Amino acid sequence: MKPIEPITIQRQLDLWIDTPLYVHLETTNGAYASHKNAGMLSAGAFFRNAEIRYERAKITGEGPYRAGLETEMGWLYAEGLTDWTMQDEDTMLLAGHDDVGKLAVSLQLSKHPFVK
Numbered sequence: 001m002k003p004i005e006p007i008t009i010q011r012q013l014d015l016w017i018d019t020p021l022y023v024h025l026e027t028t029n030g031a032y033a034s035h036k037n038a039g040m041l042s043a044g045a046f047f048r049n050a051e052i053r054y055e056r057a058k059i060t061g062e063g064p065y066r067a068g069l070e071t072e073m074g075w076l077y078a079e080g081l082t083d084w085t086m087q088d089e090d091t092m093l094l095a096g097h098d099d100v101g102k103l104a105v106s107l108q109l110s111k112h113p114f115v116k
Helices: 006-015
Strands: 021-028 044-052 054-060 065-071 075-081 083-088 091-097 103-110
Touching: 006 054, 006 065, 006 091, 021 075, 075 103
Parallel strands: none
Antiparallel strands: 021 044, 021 103, 054 065, 065 075, 075 091, 083 091, 091 103
């Protein structure tokens, strides 16, 4: 993965406007966060293989970044994004890593369903 390049990502997001895409959105602060610090709440979200079409997309911020996708019914967004990669020409992964490199958030878009 490499550091986010907002202009490059915005171009890719614009290319996929009104294209059926599969989404993987995941956040975590670590399943064992509360084992290391009893006062810390372990929190996360996992959302995989929902098909969406968006009418507008935007990446904002100065780093970490926020990517938002406006659909007919509302918004989907991820924030805290730091890195990205194109896994192939049909799949883009945006991720947010903390200061020690642990994954905190990922937003993956693909023209093809993800493996279960």
